[in-house]
Amino acid sequence: MRHLKYLTSRLSQQKIAGVTFHLDPGHQRELTVLLERFFAQPAQYALLDTPEATRSVFLLEGERKWVLKHNRLTHWKKQLQNFLGLKRVFGLHDLTNEFINLSAVSSKSQSSPRVAAFGHVGRFPFLKEEYLLVNFFDDHCSVDDRVIAQPEQAAALLMDILQLFGQTLVEGFVHMDPHPKNILIGPGGELRLIDFECCAHSVLDHDFSLGFLLGYFYRYWFRKFISVEDYDACCERYLVQQHPALNRQVFQGVYERFRDRDVSRSTRYRILTSADAQAEFLRGLQ
The missing domain is CATH 3.30.200 (Phosphorylase Kinase; domain 1)
Structure with missing residues (x-):
């Protein structure tokens, strides 16, 4: 050890x-x-x-x-x-x-x-x-539990979750398993992340990482609560407001790949911790 x-x-x-x-x-x-x-x-x-x-x-x-x-x-x-x-x-x-x-x-x-x-x-x-x-985060519930109980809150809650993802990139890390059970809601509406078994300690490319986070979150199972059209529209509002300088050529392909198809844990780890693997992944999207 x-x-x-x-x-x-x-x-x-x-x-x-x-x-x-x-x-x-x-x-x-x-x-x-x-x-x-x-x-x-x-x-x-x-x-x-x-x-x-x-x-x-x-x-x-x-x-x-x-x-x-x-x-x-x-x-x-x-x-x-x-x-x-x-x-x-x-x-x-x-x-x-x-x-x-x-x-x-x-x-x-x-x-x-x-x-x-x-x-x-x-x-x-x-x-x-x-x-x-x-x-232990007392008096918290998971995003999954909240939207199962109150599915009408999905769209409004999503904007807060996207803000959380953006903040983690500013803080310099990428949670590689950001699904609704791993995000907790506090009594005051604050959001927290749990289960850090797979995480990149640095952000190699902000726009690539953002594409992964937004796409993966929908794919994992938030798609049960909101249509892809409404999800895309919500993400677009967030991007326009918070990331006006976003490199769309990098973001869009990564976002759609993770939104539409499963990607293994080993692949996620490789492309979020290696610049060479990330570049190869982007070439494959083209």
Whole structure:
């Protein structure tokens, strides 16, 4: 786990229930108590998402509320990669990756969670389990839940979401999975992003990235709530108002490609983190 030392060195290391945790020193006492209680009776804690065979998300409540994510790595190759950092781990789909991404993004964005602790179980050179503890956004609901309950709000809500996407690019990152379940609405209408397992830490090309965000958001499943014609019109109003200098030659093809067709996670990662891959993708659109 040496490749994470630049992140864990500022945290306090402590072993809890056989898990090596790196804790935020400012909350260490509270977090230690909460984690010890959790491991004593994990079945007593509320789940925040449908559990899978290798993944669970729990709500921990103390002086504050926290989200505890747990991930079991079952394949030896993945265990080896994550322990040794053999690949560019911020492009992989796991909690080690989310720890790296949030550590980079949360320092420059108010729309993302803050890391409270990162934990792991394993012996050299295999990482068996990962834990990530982040702050919980209380009294928030997902965009997905809101528009399912009130579909008439879809168009109005969309303008706020487009503003959020634009702000993330100004802040210097690209969330690679920006769908309605990963965007939360606060009690005052403020929007926040969660689930940073796949994220680019820099913006190679603003207009390319904007085309991806707007196109992907519709494709993933916002299309269930609004017609493509109305979505295009809303995006056009936003672009005219907020991005008058937009390079349409770059934006339009990327937007339509992601709006109309599925694109794999590996392709998204490649073209949003490599200038050469991005240029090749643009040539393919022509």
